[in-house]
Amino acid sequence: MTALPEGAAVRVNVPGSSANLGPGFDAIGLALGVWDSYDVVVTGDSLVIDVTGEAADEVPRDASHLVHRCLAAGLARLGVDEPAGLHLVCRNGVPHSRGLGSSATAAVAGYAAATALVDLARGGDGDVDLDLVNQLAGEHEGHPDNSSASVYGGMTLSWSTRPPAVAPVRTVQVEVHPDVVPVVLVPDLTLSTSTARSVLPPQVPLKHAALNSARAALLVEAVSRRPELLLDATVEWLHQEQRREAYPESMRLLDGLRELGHAAVISGAGPTVLVLTTADRAAEVHALPLPQGWRSATPGIPTVGVRAVRLEG
Ligand SMILES: Nc1ncnc2c1ncn2[C@@H]1O[C@H](COP(=O)(O)OP(=O)(O)OP(=O)(O)O)[C@@H](O)[C@H]1O
Ligand SMILES: N[C@@H](CCO)C(=O)O
Structure with a gap:
């Protein structure tokens, strides 16, 4: 069991996305250059969430916050206890509930922060485990189109190797013509x-x-x-x-x-x-x-x- 040390901190930047692109319903995504940014700091006590930007007045400031929920679920999946305290600073750039993948963006951020903090605690540089995040966020969303684009960037095509279950998710990137x-x-x-x-x-x-x-x-x-x-x-x-x-x-x-x-x-x-x-x-x-x-x-x-x-x- 790895514990997250107090003071460990990461900044996670994640792009929003467009899903479907017409006929690619629930399968194709395109990352877009509109970004959320989150700082996650391990502290000694209590959960503190600060939010600025898109929908700052609408999202909760407690444990039900989507990024926190996915962060906690990611830590649990990695066998790591949630720390006594967390400070989450959210700078929301992706508009909510407009079709630009805000919920997938937030879910990807939470899971990515979990893998990065655990990597730090295990002596690494704080790298994100992209393939694990792709699995967890796709499962969380119920379809991997937005989340895979937010995880890998570019245009993504995702499928399940065990349909109708969402996971295991497989994803390939499709090259986008420069024009x-x-x-x-x-x-x-x-x-x-x-x-x-x-x-x-x-x-x-x-x-x-x-x-x-x-x-x-x-x-x-x-x-x-x-x-x-x-x-x-x-x-x-x-x-x-x-x-x-x-x-x-x-x-x-x-x-x-x-x-x-x-x-x-x-x-x-x-x-x-x-x-x-x-x-x-x-x-x-x-x-x-x-x-x-x-x-x-x-x-x-x-x-x-x-x-x-x-x-x-
Ligand atoms: N950055 C965020 N922080 C906290 N909660 C968020 C964040 N982004 C999205 N959410 C939650 O997700 C909800 C929006 O998700 P929803 O799936 O309805 O729309 P969307 O993801 O923006 O659109 P689409 O899936 O069509 O691209 C918000 O109302 C909020 O509850
Ligand atoms: N494929 C999804 C994208 C939005 O989450 C839909 O169209 O419902």
Whole structure:
């Protein structure tokens, strides 16, 4: 049994992500250059949580905080007792409940902090065990699309070797063509993933599954080698139409963009719209008028995911 020494401290930086990219429902993720940052310090007594940034007024400050819950679960998985006290400083950059993977980002941060602190306690440099974090965060989320992108960066394709169980999770990175530019259109309004998942039917017609399979396969080719195929490659049959009533404004925006030839999809469970455009057309997307309360951004695609650095006490 390893104990975490008082004073041990790490800073964990982790990117948000977009899931699905159209036909890759629950399987494909894309890391986005919008970041959460967490300092985790082992102290002598009590749990103290400070939060600034996105949703700072909404998240709990007690043991039910998502990052703390995953940190504690990660320590338990590694056979390490939770220390008597922890100071968690959260700088939230990923908007919550918009389809940018905030919950996966927080879960990845918690599990990553656990592996980094245990590595420190065992004499290491505070490295994150990426593959373990990918397992634990994927299981926590119930689908690994967002979490794998936050763990490894870039575009990720994840599957289970024991379906329908989520784990063991396997993940490969898909090379993204240098011309591909993600633009996100983010509204003020929120939609929780659990609400968005509750409206999905438990079964889909075989015909739709077959159509979706072709586009999911095409998506990998389009993103990595032939961006000119992105419009066709981002058509899907499993979730967006089914959720239209949950995010009607997003779907109107998506329909308009696609009519103009832009590869627009719903980001994750929405309501953010992701446009997979190319460098020469990104300005065109930004110039389109947005409904009130929406903003556009070009976050970029980080090629690395979660990282921890040791903080000196
Ligand atoms: N940084 C964070 N700190 C604490 N709790 C968080 C954090 N980020 C997300 N959460 C929790 O997760 C909830 C949002 O999760 P939800 O799955 O609904 O949306 P999302 O992950 O942002 O979107 P999507 O999964 O569609 O990309 C928040 O309401 C909050 O309870
Ligand atoms: N694949 C998930 C992503 C959001 O967590 C969904 O669309 O429900």
